[in-house]
Amino acid sequence: MDDKTIGNGSEEVRIGFFICHCGSNIAGTIDVEAVADYVRTLPNVVVSSDYKYTCSVAGQDMIVEDILKYKLNRVVVAACSPLLHEKTFRAATQRGGINPFFFHMVNIREHGSWVHQDRALATQKAMDMARGAIARVKFHKALEKRREPVRQSVLVVGGGIAGIHAALTMANAGKKVYLVEREPTIGGHMAMFDKTFPTLDCAACILTPKMSEVGSHPNIVLWSYSEVTEIKGYVGNYDVTVKRKPRYIKEDLCVGCLDCIDHCVFKTGNTDDEFNQNLSKRKPVYIPFAQAVPRLVAIDPAACTHLNGGKCEQSCATACDRQAIDFEQKETFEHIGVGAVIVATGFKPFDAHRKPLYGYGRFPDVYTALEVERLVCSSGPTGGDVVLKDGSKPKSVGIIHCVGSRDHQTNRWCSRVCCMYSLKLAHLLKEHTDAEIYNFYIDIRTPGKGYEEFYERLQEEGNHFIRGRVGDITDVPIIPEEEGRMIVRVEDSLAGFVRRIPVDMVVLATGLEPREDASEIRRRFNISCSSEGFFLERHPKLAPVSTTTDGVFLAGCCQGPKDIPDTVAQAGAAAAESLVLLDVGYVEMEPMTAFVTEKYCSGCKTCLPLCPFSAISRDEEKGVAVINPVLCKGCGTCVAACPSGAITQNLFEDRQIFAEIEELLVHA
Amino acid sequence: MPENFEPKILAFFCNWCTYTAADLAGVSRMKYEPTTRVVRVMCSGRVDPQFVLDAFAHGADGVLIGGCHPGDCHYVEGNYKLLRRFRMLRRLVASLGIEPERLRMEWISASEGERLQKVVNEMTAQIKLLGPLELPERFREWDTELHEETFDKEREVVASGQ
Ligand SMILES: Cc1cc2nc3c(=O)[nH]c(=O)nc-3n(C[C@H](O)[C@H](O)[C@H](O)COP(=O)(O)OP(=O)(O)OC[C@H]3O[C@@H](n4cnc5c(N)ncnc54)[C@H](O)[C@@H]3O)c2cc1C
Ligand code: SF4
Ligand code: SF4
Ligand code: FES
Numbered sequence: 001m002d003d004k005t006i007g008n009g010s011e012e013v014r015i016g017f018f019i020c021h022c023g024s025n026i027a028g029t030i031d032v033e034a035v036a037d038y039v040r041t042l043p044n045v046v047v048s049s050d051y052k053y054t055c056s057v058a059g060q061d062m063i064v065e066d067i068l069k070y071k072l073n074r075v076v077v078a079a080c081s082p083l084l085h086e087k088t089f090r091a092a093t094q095r096g097g098i099n100p101f102f103f104h105m106v107n108i109r110e111h112g113s114w115v116h117q118d119r120a121l122a123t124q125k126a127m128d129m130a131r132g133a134i135a136r137v138k139f140h141k142a143l144e145k146r147r148e149p150v151r152q153s154v155l156v157v158g159g160g161i162a163g164i165h166a167a168l169t170m171a172n173a174g175k176k177v178y179l180v181e182r183e184p185t186i187g188g189h190m191a192m193f194d195k196t197f198p199t200l201d202c203a204a205c206i207l208t209p210k211m212s213e214v215g216s217h218p219n220i221v222l223w224s225y226s227e228v229t230e231i232k233g234y235v236g237n238y239d240v241t242v243k244r245k246p247r248y249i250k251e252d253l254c255v256g257c258l259d260c261i262d263h264c265v266f267k268t269g270n271t272d273d274e275f276n277q278n279l280s281k282r283k284p285v286y287i288p289f290a291q292a293v294p295r296l297v298a299i300d301p302a303a304c305t306h307l308n309g310g311k312c313e314q315s316c317a318t319a320c321d322r323q324a325i326d327f328e329q330k331e332t333f334e335h336i337g338v339g340a341v342i343v344a345t346g347f348k349p350f351d352a353h354r355k356p357l358y359g360y361g362r363f364p365d366v367y368t369a370l371e372v373e374r375l376v377c378s379s380g381p382t383g384g385d386v387v388l389k390d391g392s393k394p395k396s397v398g399i400i401h402c403v404g405s406r407d408h409q410t411n412r413w414c415s416r417v418c419c420m421y422s423l424k425l426a427h428l429l430k431e432h433t434d435a436e437i438y439n440f441y442i443d444i445r446t447p448g449k450g451y452e453e454f455y456e457r458l459q460e461e462g463n464h465f466i467r468g469r470v471g472d473i474t475d476v477p478i479i480p481e482e483e484g485r486m487i488v489r490v491e492d493s494l495a496g497f498v499r500r501i502p503v504d505m506v507v508l509a510t511g512l513e514p515r516e517d518a519s520e521i522r523r524r525f526n527i528s529c530s531s532e533g534f535f536l537e538r539h540p541k542l543a544p545v546s547t548t549t550d551g552v553f554l555a556g557c558c559q560g561p562k563d564i565p566d567t568v569a570q571a572g573a574a575a576a577e578s579l580v581l582l583d584v585g586y587v588e589m590e591p592m593t594a595f596v597t598e599k600y601c602s603g604c605k606t607c608l609p610l611c612p613f614s615a616i617s618r619d620e621e622k623g624v625a626v627i628n629p630v631l632c633k634g635c636g637t638c639v640a641a642c643p644s645g646a647i648t649q650n651l652f653e654d655r656q657i658f659a660e661i662e663e664l665l666v667h668a
Numbered sequence: 669m670p671e672n673f674e675p676k677i678l679a680f681f682c683n684w685c686t687y688t689a690a691d692l693a694g695v696s697r698m699k700y701e702p703t704t705r706v707v708r709v710m711c712s713g714r715v716d717p718q719f720v721l722d723a724f725a726h727g728a729d730g731v732l733i734g735g736c737h738p739g740d741c742h743y744v745e746g747n748y749k750l751l752r753r754f755r756m757l758r759r760l761v762a763s764l765g766i767e768p769e770r771l772r773m774e775w776i777s778a779s780e781g782e783r784l785q786k787v788v789n790e791m792t793a794q795i796k797l798l799g800p801l802e803l804p805e806r807f808r809e810w811d812t813e814l815h816e817e818t819f820d821k822e823r824e825v826v827a828s829g830q
Pocket of ligand 1: 157158159160161162163180181182183185186187188189190193195196197198226227228344345346347348349369370373417421424515521555556557558562563564565567
């Protein structure tokens with residue numbers, strides 16, 4: 001092969017190689033000078049040097065200067081992962097006056113110095129990798145990024161506080177927002193709370209104004225009781241299908257007078273009220289709670305006699321003077337186009353049944369924290385009276401922290417909010433009942449503004465704090481005071497012995513988990529999960545709201561447990577990232593698409609069904625395959641399958657990869 | 669077997685899952701054997717059977733292909749396409765007399781740095797037991813044998829005076 005004629009036209013290939021010390025991150029394990037010396041001996045390498053921090057401005061300037069000084073037309077940098085700095089160095093290459101795709105990056109930090117200990121072997125590996133890159137880059141071609149316009153609208157999935165805040169931010173910036181919420185109302189978990197820590201401001205007072213703003217904002221289309229069923233396209237240009245479940249109400253006619261609820265043939269509730277954590281009943285025609293947004297009733301097909309084929313006089317329908325009730329309603333589908341997507345689907349509380357020793361479901365007065373949130377709420381099932389199942393007030397309450405968190409049998413992670421909400425509930429329960437409150441904790445974790453102070457306040461209020469993981473809850477008394485009560489058995493790790501604390505009420509501070517359908521949602525939006533199932537951000541520190549799919553962002557607890565202040569901050573960040581995308585107005589498409597060379601295509605059609613994006617069609621006249629570059633996402637699957645070798649993928653061409661393979665394997 | 673045999677494993681990692689997992693292993697400073705040489709591809713579906721054969725032919729002691737878990741491919745189903753090809757490849761490689769341990773396909777997601785570490789170490793240990801593959805050397809041997817045979821035949825032909 002003639003090195004002088006390969007690559008771009010007939011010019012001689014002149015490669016510059018730059019190896020980075022990354023302080024001591026790389027140089028501590030890899031002999032970077034030796035690698036630079038070695039690479040200097042390779043064909044076509046004109047300059048080979050090492051530098052302390054190649055990604056720094058000075059490091060980049062060095063590359064630019066060397067390109068000009070040595071008339072380089074290829075650049076190889078051996079440093080960290082291309083996923084981190086490929087963009088940086090491509091830009092530097094471009095500043096030097098050559099096409100950015102004449103650049104290639106060698107990952108000797110993440111795949112080298114950080115994972116190996118033997119200096120000689122790590123250096124050897126770095127040399128091999130550099131040689132592979134030098135061989136490959138010779139075959140690089142100049143490529144152009146294609147620009148596509150970005151649609152000026154955004155889809156927000158999930159209407160908890162995260163989705164609400166993100167939607168309002170985008171809408172206030174003048175963008176069109178589609179907010180899709182699965183439940184009949186927005187609000188998420190926050191709508192269920194009475195007060196919020198640490199300031200104890202009333203949750204409804206701070207949330208409901210935001211909810212109604214969403215409901216009336218001219219830039220927001222709110223689709224509640226709906227779900228995204230399909231999403232296609234790419235950053236800036238997503239095509240979304242939304243399923244709207246029938247709520248058996250004509251939304252444009254219902255004014256939310258709630259007459260239908262009063263007139264339902266069921267005079268009291270006949271089915272569990274989910275919003276009240278099943279502590280009360282509701283009717284089949286219902287509104288989840290008084291300040292629900294949208295203020296529209298829904299008819300629950302599982303509870304409604306008529307919708308179950310039974311005989312019913314349908315008094316709700318006759319009561320509605322606007323004829324808004326429509327039992328014939330079917331699900332409908334909306335098709336929209338958006339530029340960006342914010343996923344804010346929240347969390348699910350840990351199922352307390354999974355810790356059977358704590359007696360949830362077995363002892364009537366063992367409650368989950370969310371149930372107690374409803375009990376202490378003045379609009380809750382008891383109007384804010386904290387009463388036990390027998391109607392009496394508890395004299396002593398045990399709050400068990402970390403239920404289903406920091407536990408190798410269930411979830412290993414700390415759910416971050418349970419210590420704080422346990423303190424909040426301790427305060428509220430004391431206020432409502434004047435009971436003795438015992439907190440059973442492993443560690444109290446109160447990082448956050450005003451949080452430690454709140455903890456101190458709780459200690460001053462006379463709450464008891466017992467350090468130790470609760471073993472179990474029993475109803476077998478051994479002394480008279482325990483008679484008829486629940487006994488919390490705990491090894492007090494400060495006192496060093498096992499204690500038995502009799503209580504009338506137990507609150508389980510259940511942790512936060514990924515939603516049941518998280519992996520389905522993740523696939524639908526083509527994003528990743530961390531090992532426990534929360535959605536994965538692109539970078540844990542530097543790209544906390546981005547995902548590996550461009551134009552899809554994360555906000556709130558779907559990304560991991562967090563409190564409301566952090567959720568709102570993250571939602572704002574997701575909105576800002578989306579705004580950047582929309583305001584720039586166009587996206588640059590990576591040019592790694594595939595194309596068919598007509599004269600080699602035998603017309604065998606092997607590739608046609610392979611493309612997951614239907615980018616390949618057949619030119620019937622010529623009898624050859626054609627790839628639409630707008631639809632091609634550059635996976636390379638068709639390239640690998642073409643028996644005639646007629647398909648080429650830019651930047652991943654056969655000759656580039658073969659050169660890389662063969663040189664990686666030569667022993668230096 | 670040469671002393672201190674350090675196998676060379678040519679690895680093809682898809683950008684979105686396994687390559688990212690390897691980055692994560694790096695960021696988490698998980699130590700593993702310095703035996704892999706990674707070729708980054710956007711999707712495991714890009715892995716052409718010829719790449720694998722070429723790697724063996726040029727001296728790889730093993731080939732590792734890493735992609736996203738089924739259902740997780742960034743391009744929906746590239747990994748399923750690879751899977752189909754892999755079955756064919758495995759038979760092909762076996763018929764060349766290459767031990768099955770030398771060719772491995774693994775689904776390693778972006779968060780599974782630990783798994784990457786485990787797979788590389790495991791595969792390295794297995795190949796160390798097998799020893800070098802030395803396919804290029806074997807090819808060369810076969811070539812000379814073939815060459816000598818034809819040469820002998822030619823000589824016979826010449827000797828018999830035909
Ligand atoms: C008992 C308890 C008490 C707490 N108390 C406090 C407190 O006092 N102060 C504080 O700061 N934090 C508190 N927290 C934490 C707080 O609940 C969270 O920070 C907050 O709710 C996170 O909001 P989110 O929008 O991310 O999720 P969520 O509130 O879970 O909202 C997610 C929304 O998305 C919807 N959704 C889910 N899947 C889909 C889908 N596929 N399609 C469409 N919509 C979907 C859901 O229906 C829901 O409306 C508490 C948590 C618990 C468990
Ligand atoms: S597989 Fe190759 S030869 Fe067959 S139709 Fe597609 S491009 Fe043409
Ligand atoms: S490279 Fe992938 S996306 Fe592009 S045409 Fe081929 S199969 Fe389709
Ligand atoms: S992107 Fe990982 S296998 Fe396709």
